[in-house]
Amino acid sequence: MKVRELQEKLxxxxxxSNVVCCTEDEKFxxxxxxxxxxxxxxxxxxxxxERMRLEDGTPYLNLDKKATSAPIVLLSVxxxx
Numbered sequence: 755m756k757v758r759e760l761q762e763k764l765x766x767x768x769x770x771s772n773v774v775c776c777t778e779d780e781k782f783x784x785x786x787x788x789x790x791x792x793x794x795x796x797x798x799x800x801x802x803x804e805r806m807r808l809e810d811g812t813p814y815l816n817l818d819k820k821a822t823s824a825p826i827v828l829l830s831v832x833x834x835x
Contacts, residue, residue, distance in 0.1 A: 757827060775831050794835035799828045 775793040782791055802823040804816045815826070 774835075775829070791833065792835075793831035793833055795829055796832050797830045799830065801826055801828055 773795055775795065776790050777793075778790045783789070801817055802819055803826050804818075804820060804822050804824070805826070806814050806816055808814050816823075
């Protein structure tokens with residue numbers, strides 16, 4: 755998702771609403787215990803990096819400054835809220 759797309763979606767919502775992130779990704783869940791996990795946003799920062807996948811298919815962000823690096827927004831989240 756691009757910043758513009760996120761801004762458009764957020765602009766239609768009550769600006770006083772709390773924001774949480776959630777995932778239903780089974781890789782992070784405890785089977786039979788949770789249907790989803792919630793996270794609170796701690797910070798929003800800008801970095802330069804390259805989105806990629808490791809050999810096993812795991813998503814990864816290479817923050818080394820290379821010619822292929824591009825600006826990327828980082829949301830730092832915590833499950834402790």
